[in-house]
Amino acid sequence: MSAVTHDDLMAYADGQLDPGRVGAVEAHLAANPDAASEIALMRRQSDALHALFDPVAAEPVPARLRARRIAAAQRQRRGRSWSWAVAALVLLSLGVGGGWFARPLFEAPAASAVLIADAINAHTVFVAENRHAVEVGRDDSAHLASWLSNRLDTTLGLPDLSAQGFALVGGRLLPGEPQLGGRAAQLMYEDAAGARITIYVTAALPDRQPAAQLASLDGAEAFYWANARITCTVVGTLPAERMQAVSQAVYGQLTDGDVSAPRYRS
Amino acid sequence: MPGGPVNDFLDQVETCVPALRRYARALTRNADLADDLVQDCLERAIARRGLFRPTGSVRAWLFTILLNIYRNSRRAAGRRGETVNLDSVAEPASPAPQPGHIALAELARAIDALPIEQKEVVLLIALEGLPYAEAATILSIPLGTLMSRLGRARSALRLATGVTAEPHLRTVK
Known part of the structure; x- marks a missing residue:
């Protein structure tokens, strides 16, 4: 059996020693207290490093370091031209007049990319939850509506999607982009088969300009629009025609035909 | 639909x-610099994910990118003088170190000096806690070089923190 080396001691301390060498090293340690305290010191060094820096790994990951958001922003930069064209088509199919939506087609709506990515992130996180999918359940829907309305400083109705086969599960308040109002509301709906969609609502952007956009990311489809009162992103993984029916219903009910309504409740 | 290689x-x-x-925080000891470094790393990795070979681990690939960016930024910073923000690591509110214990603040300074x-x-x-072989791949160095650097780093930390293997022989600066 070959002599125990310093590399063996390090590997033993790091838990990376070849199992075939463990016996030799342990025999060496039993006979050499100095080597044993060397191992103990190496382990204390590692423990101390963890004590210093593990708190960083336990912090919540900042929004700018979320992989999905980065991927969405990159996709956005690449896919801007075609996604605008698709959004324009959808708005036409929703029966929205051509006058006002022309504007976002020619300006880069950077805020929308961020909101869409946040909406998809929130969707991915919470649709997977069973017991804690929502903060306030459907049994308390009147409270839910007034609470979220107060927090977003706007009037937020809860869309009725029963005609599309979806029932309200509930909703929650989420932190949003600091420069975009800082808060967001998420409403969750579920169909009889357990398929879930979420609606991500924030107060209007500072420019309060109408806009609309479609995005697709990792199998999730998002339909975003903004008006003078709110921004809204419908997220789901449904087939295209169901996504469109749901988006259309949400758009119709939350817009209420009045895209120039005041931002604040009277 | 969710799932699939991109999602994975x-x-x-x-x-x-x-x-x-x-x-990144341990390397830079500066929270903002560290997160900037991680953001650059993620942006590059995601933009170039077509180049990733699934034979290696995503983790090793990310650490490789992060270290490349870090070294490049140090080279750039070296030319205009580097600033280190020592306030970013809280001094642990621990009592005087007991024999055999390692004072965290001393250790942090010793790591900076490596x-x-x-x-x-x-x-x-x-x-x-990376396997030696994975770390050697990340750093593009032979395993023997990795082990000798690890050994030298550990003895430097031990000297710098004033902790010897025998607690009662602890040297006082």
Whole structure:
């Protein structure tokens, strides 16, 4: 059996020693207290490093370091031209007049990319939850509506999607982009088969300009629009025609035909 | 529909982010610089994910990118004088170190003083717990070089923190 080396001691301390060498090293340690305290010191060094820096790994990951958001922003930069064209088509199919939506087609709506990515992130996180999918359940829907309305400083109705086969599960308040109002509301709906969609609502952007956009990311489809009162992103993984029916219903009910309504409740 | 290779890749990246932030913070000792470093790393990795070969681990690939960016930024910073923000690591409110214990603040300063190639290695192994072979791949060095840098880093830390293997012989600066 070959002599125990310093590399063996390090590997033993790091838990990376070849199992075939463990016996030799342990025999060496039993006979050499100095080597044993060397191992103990190496382990204390590692423990101390963890004590210093593990708190960083336990912090919540900042929004700018979320992989999905980065991927969405990159996709956005690449896919801007075609996604605008698709959004324009959808708005036409929703029966929205051509006058006002022309504007976002020619300006880069950077805020929308961020909101869409946040909406998809929130969707991915919470649709997977069973017991804690929502903060306030459907049994308390009147409270839910007034609470979220107060927090977003706007009037937020809860869309009725029963005609599309979806029932309200509930909703929650989420932190949003600091420069975009800082808060967001998420409403969750579920169909009889357990398929879930979420609606991500924030107060209007500072420019309060109408806009609309479609995005697709990792199998999730998002339909975003903004008006003078709110921004809204419908997220789901449904087939295209169901996504469109749901988006259309949400758009119709939350817009209420009045895209120039005041931002604040009277 | 959800699932699929793209989704898997992003999931694996997400899983690595806390460790990347910890490693970057230990390297730079500056919270903002560290997160900038991780953001650059993620942006490059995601933009170039077509180049990733699934034979290796996403983690090793991310650490490789992060270290390349870090070295490049140090080279740039070296020309205009580097600033280190020591306030970013809280002084632990611990009592005077007991024999055999390691004072965290002293250890943090000792890590800052390590040559960069030793610091990279000891943090990958002792903090991130990476297998030796994976760390050697990340750093593009032979295993023997990795082990000798690790050994030198550990004895430097031991000298610098004033802790000897025998508690009663602890030297006082």
